[in-house]
Amino acid sequence: MTLSTGKVAKLAGVNVETLRFYEREGILPEPPRRASGYREYPPETVELIHFIKRSQELGFSLKEVKELLSLRKVPRRASKKATTLVDAKLAEIDLKLRDLRSMREALESLRCACASNGSSSACPIIESLSGRSESEEPG
CATH class of the missing domain: 1.20.5 (Single alpha-helices involved in coiled-coils or other helix-helix interfaces)
Incomplete structure (x- = not known):
């Protein structure tokens, strides 16, 4: 049994463009195509995408995800x-x-x-973010 692009995306909780992106990046192998040109994904693709997404959630970059995926082999x-x-x-x-x-x-x-600046001078936050100290006057 194979799955369509839309079905894989739905089951994996991603959009179709995510699948195509993963393919372009070499993270997801490009699946065979039907005579009509539609992709036919094996069912384990959904598990693979879950692995990728979970790895990303834990902070791994796509390069690191590729490395983790290679370790499965x-x-x-x-x-x-x-x-x-x-x-x-x-x-x-x-x-x-x-x-x-x-x-x-x-x-x-x-x-x-x-909060402690009771004077009418400029706000210390704005001054600090501007890179000026309180004693400096714009000029």
Whole structure:
């Protein structure tokens, strides 16, 4: 049994253009076509798309997804390589979290400066984002 493009897209929860994109990127193998030119996907394509989407939800790039997919073909090497990919992704996420914490602290500081600014001078938030200090006058 084969599935049409529309059926695969519906079952996998993606749109038809996503399937075509995955094919162009080499993530999804191009399926055979009927005499009419319509694509005929094997049923396991739906599971493959779920794998791709879940990997992306966890932060893996399409390049990394390709690598993860290739590991499915070499089970005895898969675990070590998959662990390496996950470790790299965790390190990347940790770095992003540090950056986000820094950004949050900077914004909190700006918010506090604005709240405590009882004068009629310019808003400290706007001044900070403009790259000018309070003592600088536009000129």
